[in-house]
Amino acid sequence: MTTDTPTLSRGLKSRHIRFIALGSAIGTGLFYGSSESIKVGGPAVLLTYLIGGAAVFLVLRSLGEMAVHRPCAGSFGEYATKYLGPFAGFSTGWTYAFEMVIVCLADITALGVYMGFWFPDVPRWIWLLAAVLVIGALNLFSVKVFGELEFWLSLVKIAAIIAMIIAGLAILVFGLSGDQVGVSNLWSHGGFFPKGAQGFVMSFAVVMFAFGGTEIIGVTAGEAEEPDRAIPSAVNSIPVRIVLFYVLTLAVIMSLNSWTKVDSAGSPFVEIFAGLGVKFAATLLNLIVIVAALSAINSDIFAAGRIMYGMAERRQAPAVMRRLSRNGVPWMTVLIMIVALLVGVLLNYLIPQKVFLIISSIATFATVWVWLMILLTQFNARRKMPRSESDTLRYPAPFWPYGQIVAIVFMVGVLVLLGFSAGTRVALLVGVVWLALLGVAYAVGTRRNGAVGPDPAASGTAASGHATADHEDQAAAYQRLG
Template identity: 65%
Template sequence: MDRLKSQTLSGSRRLGGPGRIGSTVPTRSRADALAGRRIREVPSMTTKSGDGLSRRLNGRHIRFIALGSAIGTGLFYGSSDTIAKAGPSVLIAYLIGGAAIFFVLRALGEMAVNDPAPGSFGEYARKHLGPLAGFLTGWTYAFEMVIVCVADVTALAVYMGFWFPDVPRWIWVVLTILVIAAANLVSVRVYGELEFWFTLVKVVAIVAMILGGAAILIFGLGAHSGSVTNLWSHGGWFPNGIGGFIASFALVMFAFGGTEILGLTAAESEDPRTAMPKAVNTVPVRVLLFYVATLAIIMMLNPWNTISTSGSPFVQIFAGLGLHSAATVLNIVVVTAALSAINSDIFGAGRMIYGLAQRGQAPAVMARVTRNGIPWMTVLVVAAALSLAVVLNYLLPDSAFLLIASVGTFATVWVWFMILLTHYRARRRLSPSDSAAREFPVPFWPVGQVLTMVFMVFIFVVMAFAEDTRLALVVGVVWLAVLCGLFWFHRRATASSETDAMTDAPRS
């Protein structure tokens, strides 16, 4: 806050009146004009995008970032917990959740195509809902990315235990954070290339797993062949009742967390108007292929109630079928998936904090970029924040993932709700002709948007009634309350400092 205060004193005043955290357009305050001082510009070493970031992500990068964002820890590791809660009905839950995410991404895509701004949906929330909404959305997303990243490194440590059971998990956490943070400091193109290859490995593996699983079912390969009847012969489609089905939604939605990173890539895309629509429109296919088809194969091979929650169901299934070499290969894949997710988490949190700094809602030092257009300070801060993962994996090695995933779900769903609300408000402000002229409009407007917002509220209700997620909801509410307090404290401090500056300014 002291850094923010000093930035204000230097004259980097936002539009909207004294003390208001608002537009990114810098103007000379009255006190600065009287004193003859120059406004301090946000440090930048590259101007390729006009905001310090480098536009070096091409269409291939954007498409694979979109593809990889939905294929991560939630599928490879968290899916075992969702299966345990809902049984085969989890397939229906993923279909419903996937439909909701499609509307979220279409709303975000429409705004990003028309305004590929740094900070993306945090900036959109500020413009259309006000400074407080932008502040809450931006910092909650950064919080979400850190929490999700903690879950991802936790899962990776579990995967490494497949080969090195005697090595403490926290050691893998430390090594992973150091390597991925270093990669993110090189260039945004390095990030894009890493995501491309990480995602390619995941996609090839999932397709091979689906084809291999189908071959096992059809030709009876392995120790036992499994059966399609496993989907309903062990308690039916809803073995734990409607309650179990509903309870699964918290972790189902966690699985889709991170898909909103697409909005942040727009500001560093070579051609966001072409790349964004292509990336967003692949969501339904991803959901059907990578979640529904894959989990259906898993539960056909072995009954849902025999799938352990102690590791990835992908590895467990093939190891149980006697295909130990396949289990090793799949463990390589899930490690790759975790690395991909961690790579995106650090990128997403860093870019959001950079956008916050640009509009005066984070310390000015967070807006500094390297020669290659990388906001290096934000990357370092996020990497440091991940030390929480080291502590949790040291103190709670067996229950860390579920706790972290629950907190991450609250932050994720909050951000999605704000994206939907922002888009709804933005569209309502448009004239009919302007609305019809949007380049990438959402389908089923406005019914689809309203129903999806109601669904997000439903997820919060589910978290409140489920015993293992209630604490996460409390943590989320406390987090938002703390942010509100910080916002108003900063606003008052800014107003006071500007008043002092105007009072002390020499009179002409």
């Protein structure tokens, strides 16, 4: 049976999904935000990244379990609706869309800072406006175009990080830049925990921002050609990414120069190589961090658009967000993201010096809240599942149920930490107000339109309508839990 109704197309291959996740996770949080985490915790942030990364891995394994069972455009918003209730799905979906908007604002803010390395006299907002318009236009093409673009942008980032690690190790081993270089920098400037236990604990509130966006793996399931192969492959690579792209990279950076010399004037990666007199490396790295920011913006626009499309199908968002182009792209949600990013351009024009810390803190709240809801959703779904059914899961989350309980407690702890620092307290306040507004919006919408749920008219138009019979059987297994 055929239809002329446009639908989300399954055009993402396994390599696309792996690199889309990289594109969203390896961006501003690492190349620029790491300067904030280093200032808060010193070299001890290396341990923070390991612990935080382990918690995020459990989140992604929990999401992967559900995504392999039931690949859909709505992803964790749809899962939360089914297993925690309509309001949980409503708040999770909108908070994720909010997260992507805020993370995008952080990314374009960092992009302006990077361009200042070459053009210090040119206002930031000019670069940001150009980037928003170009990336937004590219997201209106088919998902295959997006996947290929993100694949190559992320490949450039990975190659650059590996090259930077090799160059940094060469400087350390051969002593090419004087006496200030050495692994001893990790403990000779106040010790490995220079800010004490308090600094170490508080660094979690900053570090978790760096991992924001990794949950996009679940969002891609609705447009993956083989979700039951692509999703596990992408999630299983997370531990290696964390060790290589965060821990090892920052260890090299802080060994090349004292962590006390890191500030927020630019990317610490660029600043340290420039400080060592390696100007060519600093210029090249600045180009790389610009590519990284563009890649992250690209991934975030994609993710927010798909999650809003899924919410529109469940009548949790305006029906206009279900509009698709002939290429199967939710063009209306892309336009909404472009408009939201133009607000970021305005903020960088009005308060260029304060905008990043405020935005990144708010993004941390939204990110951790979404992770918490993913964990609670999977926990509730798995708890109700008969043993005979859980034994047949193709990609079960490990350490059940104790790993999930520990991760849930950890995420709650990170949210509490946001309230203990003057710099991040605004995020907690904004987060509480945001959830309250969602509660009001949900109550008003329910009173006007009745219970929120899947729109029968949209049946078959989501990516789930393209799922194979095998995927539909897996979805039925989950649906029986309700």
